[in-house]
Amino acid sequence: MRSSAVRWMLVVLGIALVVGPVPGQNSATKKAINAVYAKTMIWYKKKDMVSMLTVVSKDFVMTTTQGKKMTYAEMKNQMTEQIKMIDTITKASYKINKMSMKGKDVVADVTGYSTFKMKGQDGKLHTYAVTVVSKDIWTKTPKGWMMKASTSVKEVVFQDGKKITLPGG
Numbered sequence: 489m490r491s492s493a494v495r496w497m498l499v500v501l502g503i504a505l506v507v508g509p510v511p512g513q514n515s516a517t518k519k520a521i522n523a524v525y526a527k528t529m530i531w532y533k534k535k536d537m538v539s540m541l542t543v544v545s546k547d548f549v550m551t552t553t554q555g556k557k558m559t560y561a562e563m564k565n566q567m568t569e570q571i572k573m574i575d576t577i578t579k580a581s582y583k584i585n586k587m588s589m590k591g592k593d594v595v596a597d598v599t600g601y602s603t604f605k606m607k608g609q610d611g612k613l614h615t616y617a618v619t620v621v622s623k624d625i626w627t628k629t630p631k632g633w634m635m636k637a638s639t640s641v642k643e644v645v646f647q648d649g650k651k652i653t654l655p656g657g
Contacts, residue, residue, distance in 0.1 A: 520632065520633060524543055524632060524633045527539075527543075528540055528543055529580070532577070532580060533577060533580065535571055535574060535577065537567045537568070537571050541560075541563075541564060541567070543632070543633065543634055543635060544560060544563075544634060544635050545560070545627065545629065545634040545635065545636040546560050547560065547636060548560040548563070548634075548635060548636055548637065548638075549636075549637050550563065550637070550638045550639075550640075551637075551638070551639040551640065552640050553640045553641065553642065553643055573606050573607060574604050574605070574606050575604070575605040575606055575607070575613060576604060576605050577602065577603075577604045578603045578604060578605065578615075579601070579602060579603040580600070580601070580602045580603075581600070581601050581602075582598060582599070582600045582601070583598070583599045583600075584596055584597070584598055585597045585598065585599060585621075590625070592627065592628055593625050593626060593627045593636070594625070594626040594627075594633075595623065595624070595625055595626075596623070596624045596625075596626065597621075597622075597623050598621070598622050598623075598624055599619065599620070599621050600618075600619070600620050600621075600622070601617070601618070601619050602617075602618050603615060603616065603617045603618075604616055604618075608647070614647050614648050615647070615648055615649075616645060616646065616647055617645070617646040617649075618643070618644070618645050618646075619642075619643070619644040619645075620640055620642065620643050620644075621640070621641040621642040621643075622638050622639060622640050622641060623638070623639045623641060624637070624638045624639075625637040625638075
């Protein structure tokens with residue numbers, strides 16, 4: 489199994505959220521945030537990572553459950569090759585467990601679920617089911633809402649129905 493590709497899909501789950509109202513925000517802000525998330529869901533299902541990156545800030549930092557940090561540049565460099573490993577995305581769903589404001593930022597505690605088909609290290613096509621719990625931070629910029637951080641709190645990965653542990657996790 490390509491653990492780095494599975495970990496990248498965990499990042500994508502954080503980016504491709506469908507959310508409800510943000511407490512403490514006016515209706516224009518709620519509408520704008522929902523529009524961004526609606527677009528990212530479409531891009532995610534199409535595996536359009538170039539478009540998905542348009543809502544990720546250049547100073548973005550992802551932190552894995554192991555505490556490893558990944559910058560925007562590192563993700564961008566890996567993304568092109570890693571998305572090629574994914575054959576099809578068969579399901580994606582999200583639950584916003586909590587949303588709050590932290591200054592001008594929106595903080596979303598999210599549980600994301602995705603299934604996809606991808607070739608493993610054995611060269612065979614496998615079905616992966618991934619659940620990730622993350623804390624995502626979105627900030628308003630002149631370009632609109634941008635994700636500036638995502639911290640993975642918990643990851644659960646199944647390969648062909650069998651729970652697996654990714655290297656380092």
